[in-house]
Amino acid sequence: MTSPAGLPTTGGRDDEGRRVKLLAVTACPTGIAHTYMAAEKLAQAAASRGIDMKVETQGSIGAENVLDDNDVREADGIIVAADKDVDLSRFAGKRVLVAGVAEGIRHPEQLIERVRTAPHHGAGGAAGAAVTARAGGGKERGPVYKALMNGVSYMIPFVVVGGLLIAVSLALGGHATAKGYVIPEGTFWAHVNAVGGIGFQLMIPILSGYIAYAIADRPALVPGMIGGWIANTGALYDSKAGAGFIGAIATGFLAGYLVLWIKKVRVPRFVQPIMPIIVIPIVATTALGLFVIYVIGKPISWVFEHLTSRLGGMTGTSAILLGALLGLMIAFDMGGPVNKTAFLFGAGLIASGNQTVMGMCAAAIPVMPLGQGLATLIRRRLYTEQERETGLAALFMGCFGISEGAIPFAAARPAQVIPANMLGGAVAGAVAGLAGVKDAVPHGGPIVAVLGAVSGVPMFFVAVLTGTVATALATVALIDLGTRGRRPAAAAGVTAVGAPVLTGAGAVARPDAPSVTDPGTAAVADPGVSAVVGSGVSAVVETGAVQGSGSGAGARPGPGTVVTAEEDGPEVLSGYLTERTVQVALGAGEKGAAIREMAELLVRGGRVADVEELVATALRREAQGTTGLGEEIAIPHAKTDAVTAPVVGFARSAEGVEWGSPDGTKARLVFMIAVPGAAAGDEHLRILALLSRKLMDAGFRERLLTAPDERAVLGVLGEVG
Numbered sequence: 001m002t003s004p005a006g007l008p009t010t011g012g013r014d015d016e017g018r019r020v021k022l023l024a025v026t027a028c029p030t031g032i033a034h035t036y037m038a039a040e041k042l043a044q045a046a047a048s049r050g051i052d053m054k055v056e057t058q059g060s061i062g063a064e065n066v067l068d069d070n071d072v073r074e075a076d077g078i079i080v081a082a083d084k085d086v087d088l089s090r091f092a093g094k095r096v097l098v099a100g101v102a103e104g105i106r107h108p109e110q111l112i113e114r115v116r117t118a119p120h121h122g123a124g125g126a127a128g129a130a131v132t133a134r135a136g137g138g139k140e141r142g143p144v145y146k147a148l149m150n151g152v153s154y155m156i157p158f159v160v161v162g163g164l165l166i167a168v169s170l171a172l173g174g175h176a177t178a179k180g181y182v183i184p185e186g187t188f189w190a191h192v193n194a195v196g197g198i199g200f201q202l203m204i205p206i207l208s209g210y211i212a213y214a215i216a217d218r219p220a221l222v223p224g225m226i227g228g229w230i231a232n233t234g235a236l237y238d239s240k241a242g243a244g245f246i247g248a249i250a251t252g253f254l255a256g257y258l259v260l261w262i263k264k265v266r267v268p269r270f271v272q273p274i275m276p277i278i279v280i281p282i283v284a285t286t287a288l289g290l291f292v293i294y295v296i297g298k299p300i301s302w303v304f305e306h307l308t309s310r311l312g313g314m315t316g317t318s319a320i321l322l323g324a325l326l327g328l329m330i331a332f333d334m335g336g337p338v339n340k341t342a343f344l345f346g347a348g349l350i351a352s353g354n355q356t357v358m359g360m361c362a363a364a365i366p367v368m369p370l371g372q373g374l375a376t377l378i379r380r381r382l383y384t385e386q387e388r389e390t391g392l393a394a395l396f397m398g399c400f401g402i403s404e405g406a407i408p409f410a411a412a413r414p415a416q417v418i419p420a421n422m423l424g425g426a427v428a429g430a431v432a433g434l435a436g437v438k439d440a441v442p443h444g445g446p447i448v449a450v451l452g453a454v455s456g457v458p459m460f461f462v463a464v465l466t467g468t469v470a471t472a473l474a475t476v477a478l479i480d481l482g483t484r485g486r487r488p489a490a491a492a493g494v495t496a497v498g499a500p501v502l503t504g505a506g507a508v509a510r511p512d513a514p515s516v517t518d519p520g521t522a523a524v525a526d527p528g529v530s531a532v533v534g535s536g537v538s539a540v541v542e543t544g545a546v547q548g549s550g551s552g553a554g555a556r557p558g559p560g561t562v563v564t565a566e567e568d569g570p571e572v573l574s575g576y577l578t579e580r581t582v583q584v585a586l587g588a589g590e591k592g593a594a595i596r597e598m599a600e601l602l603v604r605g606g607r608v609a610d611v612e613e614l615v616a617t618a619l620r621r622e623a624q625g626t627t628g629l630g631e632e633i634a635i636p637h638a639k640t641d642a643v644t645a646p647v648v649g650f651a652r653s654a655e656g657v658e659w660g661s662p663d664g665t666k667a668r669l670v671f672m673i674a675v676p677g678a679a680a681g682d683e684h685l686r687i688l689a690l691l692s693r694k695l696m697d698a699g700f701r702e703r704l705l706t707a708p709d710e711r712a713v714l715g716v717l718g719e720v721g
Contacts, residue, residue, distance in 0.1 A: 020051045022115065023067050023075045027058035027082035028101045028625075036692040037629050038081045038104030044696065045108035057689075058086065077115035079104070083625075085217060088121055089276060096121040102662035105630050143215070144253070151211035151252055152412045155203050156386065159408055160393040162199025167400035169193035170447065200404060204232040204245060207411060208252040215256025216263070219276045223259065223284035227251035230292045234337070237297025239304050240344065244336025245407045247300070251292060259284050300337050307341040319356065323433025324426040326357070327364035327467070331425030332418065334368060334403045334410065347442035359437035359454065362401070363463040364425040365444025369398035369405030370464070371424045371471025372417065379476045380641075381616040387412075388677075398468075401445025413479065420474035428467025435459035572717045573691070576673075577648035580604040582710040586651040586670060594657045595619060595636050598649050598672035605647040607674075613642035614674055628659030633695050634667035635688065641677045648673050650713065652705065669695070669704055694720045 024042045028034035039055040046053035056067045067090075072078075077095040080086050081104030088096060097118035099111055173189025175182055183190045208228025212220035230236055231247035243250070262280050271279065307329070329342035343365075346358035376383045376391030383391065390408050397405030410417045437456040439448055446464065449457045572578075583601050588594035599614045608614060617638040621627070628634045634657070649672045656666025673688060694700055700719065707713040 020076050021074055022046060022051055022053045022077050022079065022112065023071055024053060024055040024079040024104070025058065025067070025082060025086055026055060026101055026104055027084050027086055034083075034101045034105065034629060034692075036689040037696055038101045038108075040693040040696040041105050041108040042079065042081065042111065045112055049109075049112065051112065058082070058084075077118060078121075079111050079115050081111065085214065087217065089218070091121045092273070094121055095119070102630075106663045147211045147214035147253070147256065148249065149412060150214035151207040151209075151249070152408055153386070154210040155207040155411070156390055156408045158199045158203035158206055159404060160390060162196045162203060163397040163402045163405050164393060165192055165196030165199065167196075167397055167402055169196060170400055203404070203407070204242075204248045205229040207245060208248040208255070211249065211252025212255035212259065215253070216259035219263070219280040220256045220259040220284065222281040223288050224252050224255035226285050227255050227288040227292055230289050231296065234297075234300065234304075237293045237301055239297065239301035239337065240340060242336070243296065243300050244333045244339070245411055246333050246336055247292075247296070249411065250296070251288065254291070255284060255288050258288060304337045304341050307338065319360075319433035319436070320430045321433075322357070323360040323363075323429035323431070325429070326360045327367075327425035327427065327429025328422045329425075330361055330364040330403070330429070331368050331421040334407055334421075339403070343442070346439075350440065350442060355438035355440055355455075356433070356436060358439040358442060359456070359460070360429045360432045362439040362444035362448055362454065363428040363432035363437060363460055364467065365401050365403050366398040366446065366464060367424040367428045367467035367471055368403050368410075368421045369394035370468040371421065372406045372409040372475060373398060374468055374472035375475040378472060379480075381613050382476065382479050399445060400447045401443050403444075409475075416478035417475055420471050420478055423474050424467040424469075424471025426467075427470045428463045431463035431466055432460060435463065437463065572714055573648050573720060574646075576646045577650060577714070577717065578605065579710045579714055581647065581649040582713050583649070583651040584707070584710060584713065586653040586657070588653075589655060589657060591622070591657055591659055592619065594653070594667075594670060595622070595672070598636065598651060598670060599674075601649040601651060602643070602647050602672060602674055605649070607643050607645045607647045609644055610642040613640055614638055617642060618672070618674075626660035626662075628661030628667055629692070629695070630661045630663035630665060631695065631701065632656065632661075632665045632668040633671075633701070634659040634661070634669070635671045635673065635692070637673040637675075637688070639675050639677050643674045643676055646673070646675045650717065669701060690720050 024039070026035050026038040026042070028038075035057050039057050043053055043055055054067060054071055055065060057064050069090075072090060072094065075094060077097065078091050080088065080096060080098045081101045082098075083101045088098075095115060095118040097111060097115040103111060169183060169189040169192040173183045173187055173193070175184075183193050205225040205228035208231070209221050209225030212224025212227075228248040228251050231251045232242035232244060234240055234242040259280055262283060263275075267275060267279075326342045326346065329338045332338045343361055346361035349355075349357045373391040373393075373395035376388045376394075380388060387409070394405035394409070406417070406421060410421065435456055437454065437460045439454050441448060441453045443453070446461070448454050449460050454460050581601055581604055586594060586597060588597045595618050596615050599608070599611050599618065602608050602614070603611055617640040618636050621638055622636060627636045651670050653666075653668050653670060656668045657670070659667040661667065671691065700716070703716045704713065707716050
């Protein structure tokens with residue numbers, strides 16, 4: 001029996017006896033485990049039916065086993081099992097079945113059956129449409145958030161590169177003048193400054209363009225970028241200031257949804273091939289550009305003019321009130337019309353001999369990047385590694401008065417960051433106004449004081465410091481408020497990081513080494529034993545014995561031995577997993593507690609510097625989407641500087657832990673993978689891909705479940721390769 005398209009309902013050959021060829025693409029938002037598990041399941045299901053199948057995986061290490069033009073030409077159908085954007089335009093004219101990655105894991109046979117009646121993909125249809133099927137479990141972010149973060153992630157390198165180049169060129173080649181810090185034309189540093197300026201010019205259209213791209217794929221990229229450029233170029237709509245990053249966010253979403261709407265328009269078949277590359281970009285770009293100029297631009301120009309007029313009538317009011325207002329405006333949109341109104345107002349008064357207003361502005365200008373950078377240092381666990389790196393760059397930019405360094409934070413978390421920025425800006429401006437700080441050049445930040453353009457330098461720095469601290473504390477408080485209640489409490493009886501290590505006479509312990517112990521257990525060193533316990537290491541030290549928390553430890557050195565967390569013995573998965581990080585009985589019955597228990601298990605590997613940070617990072621990853629993979633498997637993972645080197649742990653749960661897996665099964669086989677946030681490389685992703693594929697083998701899973709002890713488990717895991 002065959003399908004209308006010649007594909008068999010059973011067996012692997014079509015009407016002409018030719019072997020059926022199918023293609024597949026798998027991808028999950030994080031590009032790690034689900035991607036490779038779905039690929040393996042689809043390949044197994046196809047092989048069992050005698051069907052040839054090639055599967056392209058779009059993982060964190062990039063696309064592998066990429067489908068080329070010949071593959072597509074000869075394919076009888078394509079299955080796309082993905083929870084992220086996948087470019088479908090290359091499959092024009094072929095039967096394409098789109099499903100979530102969970103379907104590829106749970107029901108690969110059904111997908112192979114359904115692809116025979118899937119519609120032919122049109123060149124101008126849903127090319128590159130985002131697959132929105134949910135992977136199951138966990139908290140799934142909405143499309144608006146995902147699009148915004150896509151734009152922010154592409155913008156960050158432009159902000160960092162542009163800002164740092166401008167800061168360095170100003171520091172080494174600039175001179176204070178009545179027109180600001182000027183770098184002599186034609187010099188080396190002028191060219192460096194110009195390169196940095198290009199980065200700043202591009203960052204706004206990049207933000208807008210990649211927001212649009214995340215919504216409607218490649219046809220939306222051009223209108224998004226051009227729309228962002230227009231929004232940021234006030235001269236196009238008679239304004240002295242562009243719309244800044246807020247305008248870029250608006251044009252990004254407008255472009256994306258406009259393109260989605262145009263895609264739905266039915267057009268003749270002969271027009272379909274040119275829709276995504278000619279018709280849609282031209283129509284969307286023209287419509288959006290004119291809309292920004294004639295509709296959005298006019299209110300921006302009006303706001304700029306009226307704010308300037310209002311400020312002009314306030315010069316005789318209280319200096320504290322005026323400084324607070326100018327600080328609020330400077331911090332609001334960081335380069336947008338409100339910010340530019342305050343800055344140009346202060347700069348314009350310098351020529352008339354009033355340098356006090358510019359002093360207020362100069363104190364507020366660096367507060368946003370300095371405050372956001374400080375926030376990433378005082379509460380590191382609230383931020384991703386990329387955000388921490390951006391925070392360091394923001395601190396440097398803030399010193400040179402480059403407020404745009406805070407834009408990535410404001411774009412990613414506007415509800416928390418913008419109010420915090422405004423509070424800090426108002427505080428800095430008010431303190432500077434109260435102290436009568438003056439600035440002789442139209443520039444801000446500590447650099448103006450260092451180079452002698454500020455009078456009242458001590459109070460200037462007090463104003464900047466006060467505003468910076470206010471911004472940082474307010475940011476942390478608002479982010480904490482937004483995430484409160486999402487982190488489960490520590491397991492009952494577990495001593496958190498920071499608990500003291502109790503030692504007897506003669507014991508030696510590292511003073512920076514807090515202990516995380518099993519419920520009710522204190523880390524105790526009896527007389528005569530020297531114990532070196534790394535930060536977060538769980539240990540009970542007796543005379544002549546050391547034992548890690550939970551089962552599986554058991555090295556017994558003699559009295560006076562210096563104990564470290566490393567252990568000789570079999571190593572698998574490139575040495576990331578050893579007998580020390582294997583536990584045959586997982587005690588926790590709930591996901592949060594299980595992640596904590598797994599994190600404490602990893603401590604035994606001697607590579608965990610901060611167990612609390614590791615737990616928090618793993619839980620944040622879990623909030624993005626479950627790491628329960630189905631087939632009674634869960635692989636929580638974390639990329640964080642809480643570990644000093646890659647480490648893998650494994651534990652079995654007799655009863656199973658509810659993990660929100662796509663097939664509804666409880667997790668009995670739990671792996672935890674942790675890698676350093678910086679310079680982790682791709683090796684851990686390759687190991688995870690190998691592990692995910694191997695776990696699709698029912699026999700392999702059964703051997704893991706029945707292995708009697710840790711050493712036997714290691715023997716089974718050695719099959720991964």
